[in-house]
Amino acid sequence: MINKKLVSSFILISSAALPILSIAAEDIVLSAPNLHIRTLAASCAACHGSNGNALAGNAVLAGMDKNHFITQMLAFKNGDKPATVMHRHAKGLQVNEINQLAEYFSAQKPILAISPKAQKLQADHD
Template identity: 50%
Template sequence: MTKIPFLIAALFCAVSSVNAQTTPDPLQVRGWAASCSNCHGTNGRAESGSESLAGANKDDMIKKMLDFKAGRKPATIMHQLAKGYSDDQIKAIAGYFAAQKK
Protein backbone atom coordinates (compact mmCIF):
# COMPACT_ATOMS: atom_id res chain seq x y z
CA MET A 1 0.00 0.00 0.00
CA THR A 2 2.86 2.42 0.70
CA LYS A 3 4.24 1.93 -2.81
CA ILE A 4 1.28 3.66 -4.49
CA PRO A 5 2.17 7.24 -3.39
CA PHE A 6 5.75 6.60 -4.46
CA LEU A 7 4.59 5.38 -7.89
CA ILE A 8 2.30 8.38 -8.31
CA ALA A 9 5.16 10.73 -7.43
CA ALA A 10 7.49 8.94 -9.85
CA LEU A 11 4.91 9.15 -12.62
CA PHE A 12 4.40 12.86 -11.96
CA CYS A 13 8.15 13.48 -12.20
CA ALA A 14 8.39 11.53 -15.43
CA VAL A 15 5.52 13.47 -17.03
CA SER A 16 6.99 16.78 -15.84
CA SER A 17 10.34 15.82 -17.32
CA VAL A 18 8.80 14.98 -20.70
CA ASN A 19 6.89 18.28 -20.78
CA ALA A 20 10.04 20.21 -19.91
CA GLN A 21 11.90 18.60 -22.80
CA THR A 22 9.20 19.43 -25.37
CA THR A 23 9.22 23.15 -24.54
CA PRO A 24 12.71 24.40 -25.30
CA ASP A 25 14.19 27.33 -23.42
CA PRO A 26 13.82 30.57 -25.46
CA LEU A 27 17.55 31.23 -25.14
CA GLN A 28 18.28 27.78 -26.55
CA VAL A 29 15.98 28.47 -29.51
CA ARG A 30 17.72 31.79 -30.06
CA GLY A 31 21.04 29.94 -30.07
CA TRP A 32 19.79 27.49 -32.68
CA ALA A 33 18.49 30.37 -34.79
CA ALA A 34 21.81 32.20 -34.53
CA SER A 35 23.43 29.51 -36.67
CA CYS A 36 21.20 30.65 -39.54
CA SER A 37 22.69 34.16 -39.49
CA ASN A 38 25.61 33.23 -41.73
CA CYS A 39 23.30 33.10 -44.74
CA HIS A 40 20.02 34.61 -43.56
CA GLY A 41 21.35 37.59 -41.58
CA THR A 42 21.15 38.58 -37.94
CA ASN A 43 17.70 37.74 -36.56
CA GLY A 44 16.75 36.54 -40.03
CA ARG A 45 17.14 39.89 -41.77
CA ALA A 46 19.21 38.96 -44.81
CA GLU A 47 21.18 41.23 -47.08
CA SER A 48 20.28 41.19 -50.75
CA GLY A 49 20.91 37.86 -52.41
CA SER A 50 19.72 35.71 -49.51
CA GLU A 51 16.27 34.83 -48.25
CA SER A 52 15.11 36.76 -45.20
CA LEU A 53 13.45 34.69 -42.49
CA ALA A 54 12.32 37.52 -40.19
CA GLY A 55 8.54 37.79 -40.15
CA ALA A 56 8.07 34.90 -42.59
CA ASN A 57 5.15 32.52 -42.24
CA LYS A 58 5.93 29.90 -39.58
CA ASP A 59 4.08 27.07 -41.32
CA ASP A 60 5.82 27.78 -44.63
CA MET A 61 9.23 27.74 -42.94
CA ILE A 62 8.45 24.46 -41.18
CA LYS A 63 7.33 22.86 -44.44
CA LYS A 64 10.45 24.04 -46.28
CA MET A 65 12.77 22.81 -43.54
CA LEU A 66 11.05 19.43 -43.31
CA ASP A 67 11.21 19.15 -47.10
CA PHE A 68 14.94 19.95 -47.03
CA LYS A 69 15.43 17.43 -44.23
CA ALA A 70 13.60 14.68 -46.13
CA GLY A 71 15.35 15.47 -49.42
CA ARG A 72 12.12 16.55 -51.14
CA LYS A 73 13.43 20.06 -51.80
CA PRO A 74 16.75 20.41 -53.63
CA ALA A 75 19.42 22.54 -51.99
CA THR A 76 23.12 23.20 -51.92
CA ILE A 77 23.48 23.07 -48.14
CA MET A 78 20.07 23.39 -46.45
CA HIS A 79 19.32 19.68 -46.79
CA GLN A 80 22.40 18.90 -44.70
CA LEU A 81 21.75 21.62 -42.11
CA ALA A 82 18.09 20.61 -41.69
CA LYS A 83 19.10 17.05 -40.87
CA GLY A 84 20.92 18.38 -37.81
CA TYR A 85 17.67 19.47 -36.14
CA SER A 86 14.77 17.48 -34.74
CA ASP A 87 11.29 18.30 -36.01
CA ASP A 88 10.54 20.04 -32.69
CA GLN A 89 13.69 22.15 -33.00
CA ILE A 90 12.68 23.13 -36.54
CA LYS A 91 9.26 24.20 -35.29
CA ALA A 92 10.83 26.24 -32.50
CA ILE A 93 13.29 27.94 -34.86
CA ALA A 94 10.51 28.75 -37.33
CA GLY A 95 8.49 30.25 -34.49
CA TYR A 96 11.47 32.38 -33.48
CA PHE A 97 11.92 33.80 -36.98
CA ALA A 98 8.19 34.28 -37.55
CA ALA A 99 8.08 36.46 -34.42
CA GLN A 100 10.87 38.76 -35.67
CA LYS A 101 10.05 42.08 -37.32
CA LYS A 102 10.77 42.21 -41.06
Protein backbone atom coordinates in the same frame (compact mmCIF):
# COMPACT_ATOMS: atom_id res chain seq x y z
CA MET B 1 11.15 45.25 -19.20
CA ILE B 2 14.32 43.24 -18.84
CA ASN B 3 15.33 45.31 -15.83
CA LYS B 4 12.15 44.36 -14.07
CA LYS B 5 12.90 40.78 -14.85
CA LEU B 6 16.45 41.12 -13.61
CA VAL B 7 15.37 42.72 -10.39
CA SER B 8 12.74 40.11 -9.72
CA SER B 9 15.19 37.31 -10.33
CA PHE B 10 17.76 38.92 -8.08
CA ILE B 11 15.22 39.40 -5.33
CA LEU B 12 14.46 35.76 -5.70
CA ILE B 13 18.12 34.98 -5.13
CA SER B 14 18.63 37.17 -2.13
CA SER B 15 15.35 36.48 -0.36
CA ALA B 16 15.50 32.76 -0.89
CA ALA B 17 19.26 32.77 -0.19
CA LEU B 18 19.58 29.58 -2.15
CA PRO B 19 22.57 28.37 -4.09
CA ILE B 20 22.53 29.61 -7.64
CA LEU B 21 21.77 26.34 -9.34
CA SER B 22 18.73 25.46 -7.28
CA ILE B 23 16.77 28.49 -8.43
CA ALA B 24 17.46 27.84 -12.04
CA ALA B 25 14.23 26.08 -12.87
CA GLU B 26 12.06 28.85 -11.48
CA ASP B 27 14.23 31.43 -13.08
CA ILE B 28 13.78 29.97 -16.52
CA VAL B 29 10.09 30.71 -16.13
CA LEU B 30 10.92 34.35 -15.52
CA SER B 31 13.29 34.39 -18.42
CA ALA B 32 11.54 35.37 -21.63
CA PRO B 33 13.88 33.96 -24.26
CA ASN B 34 14.07 30.32 -25.20
CA LEU B 35 17.84 30.26 -24.96
CA HIS B 36 18.32 27.11 -26.97
CA ILE B 37 16.30 28.29 -29.93
CA ARG B 38 17.53 31.88 -29.78
CA THR B 39 21.16 30.77 -30.00
CA LEU B 40 20.43 28.17 -32.65
CA ALA B 41 18.48 30.73 -34.69
CA ALA B 42 21.36 33.19 -34.36
CA SER B 43 23.69 30.59 -35.82
CA CYS B 44 21.78 30.97 -39.12
CA ALA B 45 22.95 34.60 -39.32
CA ALA B 46 26.04 33.80 -41.38
CA CYS B 47 23.76 33.33 -44.39
CA HIS B 48 20.45 34.77 -43.22
CA GLY B 49 21.52 37.90 -41.36
CA SER B 50 20.92 39.15 -37.82
CA ASN B 51 17.57 37.83 -36.54
CA GLY B 52 16.83 36.46 -39.99
CA ASN B 53 17.17 39.75 -41.85
CA ALA B 54 19.11 38.49 -44.84
CA LEU B 55 20.86 40.43 -47.56
CA ALA B 56 22.10 39.48 -51.01
CA GLY B 57 18.99 37.58 -52.06
CA ASN B 58 19.13 34.88 -49.38
CA ALA B 59 15.78 33.96 -47.80
CA VAL B 60 14.62 36.57 -45.27
CA LEU B 61 13.53 34.49 -42.28
CA ALA B 62 12.42 37.44 -40.13
CA GLY B 63 8.64 37.48 -40.16
CA MET B 64 8.40 34.38 -42.33
CA ASP B 65 5.12 32.51 -42.13
CA LYS B 66 5.52 29.64 -39.64
CA ASN B 67 3.93 27.00 -41.82
CA HIS B 68 5.96 28.00 -44.82
CA PHE B 69 9.17 27.75 -42.78
CA ILE B 70 8.24 24.31 -41.46
CA THR B 71 7.19 23.00 -44.87
CA GLN B 72 10.42 24.17 -46.48
CA MET B 73 12.66 22.84 -43.75
CA LEU B 74 10.95 19.47 -43.61
CA ALA B 75 11.20 19.21 -47.40
CA PHE B 76 14.96 19.91 -47.13
CA LYS B 77 15.23 17.42 -44.28
CA ASN B 78 13.38 14.67 -46.14
CA GLY B 79 15.24 15.31 -49.35
CA ASP B 80 12.05 16.29 -51.19
CA LYS B 81 13.36 19.74 -52.03
CA PRO B 82 16.65 19.97 -53.91
CA ALA B 83 19.20 22.21 -52.25
CA THR B 84 22.86 23.11 -52.42
CA VAL B 85 23.41 23.31 -48.66
CA MET B 86 20.13 23.62 -46.73
CA HIS B 87 19.54 19.87 -46.58
CA ARG B 88 22.74 19.57 -44.54
CA HIS B 89 21.36 21.92 -41.91
CA ALA B 90 17.78 20.66 -41.98
CA LYS B 91 18.89 17.06 -41.49
CA GLY B 92 20.95 18.04 -38.46
CA LEU B 93 17.96 19.63 -36.71
CA GLN B 94 15.23 17.89 -34.75
CA VAL B 95 11.63 18.39 -35.87
CA ASN B 96 10.78 20.18 -32.61
CA GLU B 97 13.71 22.54 -33.21
CA ILE B 98 12.41 23.28 -36.71
CA ASN B 99 8.96 24.01 -35.26
CA GLN B 100 10.41 26.33 -32.63
CA LEU B 101 12.68 28.05 -35.14
CA ALA B 102 9.56 28.69 -37.25
CA GLU B 103 7.91 30.27 -34.22
CA TYR B 104 11.03 32.30 -33.41
CA PHE B 105 11.66 33.68 -36.89
CA SER B 106 7.97 34.45 -37.52
CA ALA B 107 8.08 36.67 -34.43
CA GLN B 108 11.13 38.65 -35.61
CA LYS B 109 10.45 42.04 -37.05
CA PRO B 110 11.68 42.31 -40.64
CA ILE B 111 14.05 45.24 -40.95
CA LEU B 112 16.37 46.31 -43.72
CA ALA B 113 19.76 44.91 -42.79
CA ILE B 114 22.78 47.04 -43.56
CA SER B 115 26.26 46.27 -44.79
CA PRO B 116 29.38 47.78 -43.31
CA LYS B 117 31.10 50.08 -45.80
CA ALA B 118 34.27 48.67 -47.33
CA GLN B 119 37.36 50.75 -46.60
CA LYS B 120 40.85 51.22 -47.90
CA LEU B 121 43.31 49.14 -45.90
CA GLN B 122 45.31 51.55 -43.74
CA ALA B 123 49.09 51.63 -43.76
CA ASP B 124 49.35 50.84 -40.04
CA HIS B 125 47.48 47.54 -40.30
CA ASP B 126 49.39 44.26 -40.06
